Amino acid sequence: MSDKAALTQHRITVLLVDDQHMIGEALRRMLAPEHDIDFHFCQDPTQAIKTANRIQPTVILQDLVMPEIDGLTLVRYYRANPATRQVPLIVLSSKEEAHTKAEAFALGANDYMVKLPDRLEILARIRYHSRGYINLLERNEAQAQLEKANRLIRKTFGQYLSDDIVDAILESPEGAALGGEKRFVTIMMTDLRGFTAIGERLPAEDVVGIINIYLETMTEIVLKYQGTIDEFIGDAIFVIFGAPILRDNDAKRAVACAVEMQLAMTQVNTKCREKGYPEVHQGIGINSGQLVVGNIGSKKRMKYGVVGRNVNLTARIESYTVGGQIFISENTMEECGLHLLRIDDQIDVMPKGVKKPLTIYEVGGIRGEFDLFLPEKVDVALVDLPKPIPIEFTVLEGKHAGDTRYQGTIDKLFEKTAQISAEVSADKLVNLKISLFDHDKNEISSDLYAKVVKSISKDPAIFHISMTSIPPSVTNFLERLMPESVTA
Template sequence: MLAAFKQNLWRWRGVLIAVPTVVGVVALLRLAGLLQTLELASLDQLFLLRPQEAVDSRILIVTIDETDIQKLQRYPITDAVMAQLLNNLKQHSPTAIGLDIYRDLPQPPGHEALLKIFNTTPNLVGVQKIGSTADSSSVAPPPALQKRDQAGANDLPLDIDGKVRRGLLSATTQAGDSIFSFGFKLAYHYLQRQGVESNLTTDGQIYAGSAIFPPFEENDGGYIRAGAGSYQVLINYRGGIDRFQRVGIMEVLENRVAPELVRDRIVLIGNIAESYKDLFYTPFSGRLGTPERTPGVAIHANLISHILGAALDQRRLIQSLPDWAEYLWIFGWTAIGGVLCWQQRLTSGNTQLLLLKRFRLVVAGGVLLVSGYGAFLLGWWIPLVPALMGLAGAAVSVTGYLAHSAGEMRKTFGRYLTDEVVSNLLETPSGLQLGGERRKVTILMSDLRGFSAVSEWLPPEKVVTLLNLYLGVMAEVVDGYKGTINEFIGDGIFIMFGAPVRRADDAQRAIACAVAMQCAMSAVNEQNQQLGLPAIEMGIGINTGEVVVGNVGSQKRAKYTVIGSHVNLAARIESYTVGGQVLISEDTLKDANCDVLIDGQLQVEPKGIRVPITLYEVGGIGIPYNLKLPVETDVLLPLEPTVFLEYTVLEGKHAVGTLFQGVLTQLSDFSAELQTDHALDLLSNLKLHLKTGRDRAPVTGDLYAKVLKKAANQDNRFLIRFTSVPPEIATVLASLRQV
């Protein structure tokens, strides 16, 4: 149980690291208030995207614009004009009249007439300004209305970005008294006429009918430490001033307003002129182009509509989740982002599924936005910006973690596998699946001639140094020709062309790579000489054919490789080579279909192959590679006297046991002519023991060679090529050549 738990922890380590970290960062940004502007902007977009609501016919706005001011030829308008305006409206029996114009001082003439209207109109509500700022001060209500408790606060709380999203239901004065707001008093008159009760709950919350208006808290929704004084609510805006019926002041003064437009309605009187500076930014100011400002009277109309709609129409209030629920929401979407990104490396699928996986984060983001929009339609404001940041942040963090891990894995596995194989394992979703596919691949096998014998007399440390030097140079050459080193087999190299990446010129590059590898052996031996190491030679065999390519092994341990008879044949071809030689099969020559320089050919019958095959000895390759093997000058000199020896024929790496006699009749730096009464098969490997001097004293050490061909017109003489020459025998052979 504990082991399985630990395994799951390790399996999801990236998510377990990224998600809490990202949530912590997002939470800190949010608590610091750095996301508040973005969250408020997202709320504005929700208002703008919401279907447009119907005009609220319960409210009529009487506007005063710049044209009206010019016609009246005075502003503030006189008490006489105001009295006429209110009297004309009273005649049509409105439910309530809201005067959203400051009248703390008389504006003669006509003051007595206006006072009479104030004193005889119980459903008239005036305004007063409670708060004061650096550029404004408090304004007292009309004294006559204040005495009759017919004045309400018309203050509008501004958000950090200067927009009005909240409204007051009641306000606290500087003296500590609480008065209802202008909008709530008008709504109260209307609800009272409708027989709907509005009052305070036992815990001090305002209600109207079945609707309870929870007071705004400083951290509600996307707000952070916002001013929450008095009794505020988030206004569920209906829209701008166009969502309410309106008439101009001149229409009322000239009695050009239909009575039914006023009857039983709440009538608001307010100034919408630019010069009056009673214009504010609201959520509906966020449209493209120049932001529109909304008159203060229209904001009060929205607050009244908000109260009436909730009490009479079951219109939803805008609510926010508790803090713990909001952070749980953010955590959930952050976890989704991390899991989706992490799963992409754990799962696999077909091409269509892979296409879906690449866009599933986008899909998740779309689901988040749609969920937030749907919740808003139901009256809930849930945090979208932090959740989106969590979703994207987790995806970026997990991707970064995977990239870092992949980089570390590349560094580690890059020492054992090619970059292409590592990419196949790390980036291809099916890269770790067991199984394979049939594909034409060109296989290159290389091997050092006589390395086993060299490793017998060379100290182990020197053997490792020699081998690392050789393999390092060869790996650079292979990478240059885009070959894939499948593995190092002791002193041999198993190279693939066509897996995991298949290219049209695989066979050409394999031949060019082989020639380049042989050319690079001179640089290897120069370094060997500087380090006091022996010179080495390499043989290369190449074959092309259809094999199975893929991951072979078990779920715990697997290997990317190629399997098939053509792999075995490539190994057989390599076994026929001598130092400095490149042999290719006929299939490789045909598949290359380019200018390949052929120095010779031979027929062989490899074990396991039913019919003889032709091998071609490569001397170079033409355009675009233009590579040639170095020309080997090897002149056989007669030996006088001849050198006696004993030899055995090797089967694989083992001697067959029979000891044969022979003599060396000619000798060069790399080869010799062997005379023997025993018939030798071409390309067979021999183990030789030299005997020198008149007494035929045996020379210490073993000399290895390969039979290349029969000497011309001499059935008992064979040309052999040395494959391994120990230092002590090399000294003897050098002395024999000088005789």
């Protein structure tokens, strides 16, 4: 069905208001042969507004001199009445005075004719004014339908897309077209560290419950900082700053958003504890660079997104984090300005697909207009264990464990941080999968995950780890070995 067919079909409807029956009969005879015109005659001017409201004329012919109500006064009433405010009004009068015509036009009349007019002339003017008014009605109706459809689109897709993307689709005819453009943007990726292992131990409804608590809290913060949520990927969030709307402080907003998101994890974990869920911890990576942004997919199914090597690089940067950390690229640091950032650490890394080492920066806060900071980092004082705990570990390559298993022991511990002595050293930021044993060589768990956070020495191989996913069996075992103040 076309847009035109979907609109209300309006006939030309004429209302004549005149106290003389003779004039009414004359007009009726003039218009009777015209099958596309409906004619209505109101001889009582006090009933004119009521009649107009009922028949909804497309043009009103109004006598100027009538008993009970002056014609010019009635013109005022038409223009004050919402139903007739925009209906074309032709004043009929026996007067030719310029002053009377000027007053009628000043009060809102659209035309002025001396009665009794010629048939061809009155038909031409009726059709002309009615056509213009019908076009106005159709435009208004089409606009109302469009606004209704837009409200439905916003209500439906606003649950899945950010406001910026919905606005871009609604406000521009090209908003939903396939295609893209190159643009310098800042992108953020977040992830709940070790959540895959946590999810494998919990019922499905608990997994979804944790994710919903997390995403609900983080979504509000992202939208507060005008980020575009490109998609949720399980427990991860992919956010764009700079598309579809480019702003001059995209990188700064991204960093400030990340800091507030990390601070909000206290609120997330409070809600998790209230529902009996385990605590979760978030890592965030941010990168700035040239990307292709736009609508990607097919005409039947598309999404607004970004494409380019900087997307992969952002994912790599995020993968180096442990819970509570924010890592940014050098590009993002330069976009923000080093003087505005609190840099807690910087590390040279060699992500896959990159030809030379990159420096990434751990951000602890941002100064200036946002003035947001994470708690200051303090060195953890590890406590010597009464007896080293034997372990075996493999190095994770992506999401997969390597084939080689290495021997080692946990010698010191405090909360989620531990010191390991091993037969081989492990580089900083490497992920490990650890099997932990009791002192009788009985396996406690083979699903302890950790990230190397500090290298103490290469020979002998000693390094510190941060445990990113701790099975309950490991927690219980460590609590039995150490005082409560030492273990998490």
